[in-house]
Amino acid sequence: MTTLFTLATQLLAMTEGAGGLFDFNATLPLMAIQFVLLMVVLTFIFYKPVSKVLDDREMYISGNLTQASEKLIKADELYKQYDEQLKTAKVDAQSTIAQAEKEAKDAVALEISEARADAAKLIEQTNKELDAFSGLNMVATPVGIPQALAPTFTPINTCTALVPIDPCAPRIKELAPGCELRIIVDDDKHARVKLVAEMQQLIPRPGQPVSTSAEIFGAELVPGQEYPLLGGTRTAIYTWHGCKIQISGPTMQEYDAPNVVMRDYLSCAAVLEQRRQRADDLDLPAPRVLVCGSPFSGNSSLCQVLCNYALRQEHTPIFVDLDTRYSSIRQLQSLPACICAMTVEHAADEEPQRRMAYFFGHLDWSDNPRLYERLVSHLSRVVVAKLSHNTSPEGARTASAGLVINAPFQPSPDLLQKIIEMFEVDVVFILDNEGLHAALSKMYASCPRVNGIPKVEVVPLPKAGGVVQAAPKRLRYLRALRVRDYFYGVMRDFHPYSVLVDLNDVQLVQIETATLSASMLPIGQESQKSVEFIVRAFSGSPQQLEHAMLAAVRAKKKDEVLYANMCALVLVTKVEEHALQLLCPAPPPLPSQYLLVGDFKNLKFIDI
Secondary structure: OHHHHHHHHHHHHHHHHHOOOOOOOOHHHHHHHHHHHHHHHHHHHHHHHHHHHHHHHHHHHHHHHHHHHHHHHHHHHHHHHHHHHHHHHHHHHHHHHHHHHHHHHHHHHHHHHHHHHHHHHHHHHHHHHHHHHOOOOOOOEOOOOOOOOOOOOOOOOOOOOOOOOOOOOOEEEEEOOOEEEEEEOOOOOOEEEEEOOOHHHHOOOOOOOEOOOOEEOOEEOOOOOEEEEOOOOEEEEEOOOOEEEEEEOOOOEEEEEEOOHHHHHHHHHHHHHHHHHHHHHHOOOOOEEEEEEOOOOOHHHHHHHHHHHHHHOOOOOEEEEOOOOOOOOOOOOOOOOEEEEEEOOOOOOOOOOOEEEEEOOOOOHHHOHHHHHHHHHHHHHHHHHHHHOOOOHHHHHHHHHOEEEEOOOOOOHHHHHHHHHHHOOOEEEEEOOHHHHHHHHHHOOOOOEEOOEEOOEEEEEOOOOOOOOOOHHHHHHHHHHHHHHHHHOOOOOOOOEEEEEEOOOOEEEEEEEEEOOHHHOOOOOOHHHOEEEEEEEOOOOHHHHOOEEEEEEOOOOHHHHHOOOEEEEEEEEEEOOOEEEEEEOOOOOOOOOEEEOOOOOOOEOOOO
């Protein structure tokens, strides 16, 4: 170990002797020159480019900040400018709206004043005619369309409401020309009416003029034949030439009064008949009529009058009822919560043999307007196809008769415009609604003309006398009465079937409306305008459907329920553990396994 230490010491001494750590020799200037050269090379190759990049980056950032500041200042100026313009535009818009409202009110007031002036002139002229023709003998007219336009009648301005002490005893009511007998029957009573035949009518002769006649909403009464008035009936018997009506049975109210509106209704029917003849001669479509108006103005009554006058001319028009509430007219047998189309072939109160119906499931179209428009579109395609394919004699007869449509309750002008386009309507009758008439007249003011006649003609009509507003309780009773007529018949001569259906053998479905989200739509399309209809299984409990009305639809798959029409209505009379007790108009099996559920809370009928 001592030897090794000695060797190391000697080696260290030899090294230090050769040169020190900071020796100054020729190597030092050489190292300095190398360092200077390295700094020069680094300056031109590395430091200057890097400095230039950093300077450019600093200038770029400062320039962008300057531009951003200028743009922000300009944006603030534009915002202030646009804000001022928006305030000015709002002020201008408010003034424009106020001016438009003022002009509209002035226009409506002018129309009202003109209508009142025309009505006053008409009343004055009618009073003069009544005074001139008072006491003269009546000129008889033949059976068919009465001669209503000739001022040859003397209506009695006083109303008689004298009822015998015994309300069930037969009594005679004598009506003057142009008057009607208005009768209301209790819901739990029945009555009968009969047109008393005159002596000259007992043995009719060819060419003999008619001296007495009567009709119920355009359906002519046969002299000597009794007509039943069932419970809840509210009707009016009109006469053109004067007549005697025998009433048997109790009534809640009966009185006679003049009805000058029937002349307007007859004129409408006569014009439609002329258009049918003209369409037949020129090979054009038959007239298609839409009847609408204010609430409880007699829309369905006018539809019945037009259909019955067409029947008296041996036409069989198609009647389309778009009012889902249902009216009290038993002749035009529509269904609650449904839209229907049927061929009117007779004036009797019978269930139609052929009817196309779609189950809406709600009592008001505004409960689900999108679904309502979709169903109306489906129905319109079927009706238009029926009128277009007239190869058979029966189809040709129906196509030549045209179409009568009862509009929904309180429709909007936009909805009426869609209905007019769907059914290709050319005549619109508006009852007692000046606002709706003004809106549709403006809408179709510039419509094209076909052979000199406007493609869509809007006609205002007055409200018929005797039409009263029905309370919600009354409407519920009428719907229940209609459901009872559907299952048991108007004369209670039908025998429905009670069917026990296992819940595994049927599918309870309902149609829901879904709005697609904006992420699922193309760019720029609003989500509110994209509506999807989905058929889903009924999510509620079957116990909720007790006493509810359902619809069996013609569908083989669930997806077909959206486009399927209705086979029949069924009433759930009892809900068991795994089965439904159904009241059906036909024997089992059910025509379809799909039972469509609607607004079951408002479509429940007990004690049918």
